[in-house]
Amino acid sequence: MTDVPIPIKEAKTACRKRAFADRASLHGQVSPEAATAALVRQLKEMPGPSIIAGYMPIRTEISPLPALEALSREGHVVCMPQVVGPAAPLRFLQWSPEAEMVEAEFGVAIPKDAGEVVPDVLVVPLLAFDTDLYRMGYGGGFYDRTIEKLGREGRITTIGFAYDGQRIEAVPHEPTDQQLDVIVTEREIYHA
Numbered sequence: 001m002t003d004v005p006i007p008i009k010e011a012k013t014a015c016r017k018r019a020f021a022d023r024a025s026l027h028g029q030v031s032p033e034a035a036t037a038a039l040v041r042q043l044k045e046m047p048g049p050s051i052i053a054g055y056m057p058i059r060t061e062i063s064p065l066p067a068l069e070a071l072s073r074e075g076h077v078v079c080m081p082q083v084v085g086p087a088a089p090l091r092f093l094q095w096s097p098e099a100e101m102v103e104a105e106f107g108v109a110i111p112k113d114a115g116e117v118v119p120d121v122l123v124v125p126l127l128a129f130d131t132d133l134y135r136m137g138y139g140g141g142f143y144d145r146t147i148e149k150l151g152r153e154g155r156i157t158t159i160g161f162a163y164d165g166q167r168i169e170a171v172p173h174e175p176t177d178q179q180l181d182v183i184v185t186e187r188e189i190y191h192a
């Protein structure tokens, strides 16, 4: 029997469904402290002052907030993503632990009345990843478009943040999928 390749969209949909279930079983079971400490260490290793983009966790994403709060209190500029349109890259609004938040597209909170900044480090949420540092998100292509644009305009470092159990053998990918530079979990730091 010959192997018939599964079309990429179908492969991604099937993978995404499995990844949702797998991540849900990790969330609440895996203690995030070691991941937080590793993320803080990784972000502090960045040369020079950096503007760090995080995310407000939704669903069962591992929360980067303890790490971002600590870095913000130490004087780092931190920002959060905003969806501006279905085919547009994300834009980033400055954030601090005291920032007033409002709910925006897809149920994601964004800082209210905040100024736009351009990050040079992106902490990226994901559903699943592999050791080639491919990631799978919710399917909007927002991070792929954003990484592609920021990379074209300057230097950008991308750090995936996840539970180690979100690692899978191979994430189905297509030419527009961007590989991350680093993935931080509670157990491991993966490099390209």
Ligand SMILES: Nc1nc2c(c(=O)[nH]1)N(C=O)[C@@H](CNc1ccc(C(=O)N[C@@H](CCC(=O)O)C(=O)O)cc1)CN2
Pocket: 055, 056, 057, 058, 061, 081, 082, 083, 090, 106, 108, 125, 137, 138, 139, 140, 141, 142, 143
């Ligand atoms: N915490 C967090 N913030 C983020 C993202 C993210 O993945 N996580 N984004 C990353 O892009 C952007 C928001 N984009 C999002 C896109 C889709 C869904 C979502 O839940 N989608 C539905 C499917 C919607 C549909 O197709 O009808 C789903 O997954 O069930 C959430 C956020 C910016 N902020």
Ligand SMILES: Nc1ncnc2c1ncn2[C@@H]1O[C@H](COP(=O)(O)OP(=O)(O)OP(=O)(O)O)[C@@H](O)[C@H]1O
Pocket: 012, 135, 136, 137, 138, 139, 140, 141, 142, 143, 144, 145, 148, 176, 177
């Ligand atoms: N740089 C880009 N330019 C144009 N289209 C893009 C770009 N990057 C991704 N896309 C399109 O977006 C669609 C969804 O991408 P994909 O399934 O990889 O999303 P995702 O990485 O899971 O989601 P997200 O990045 O929002 O978390 C793809 O069909 C792809 O064609």
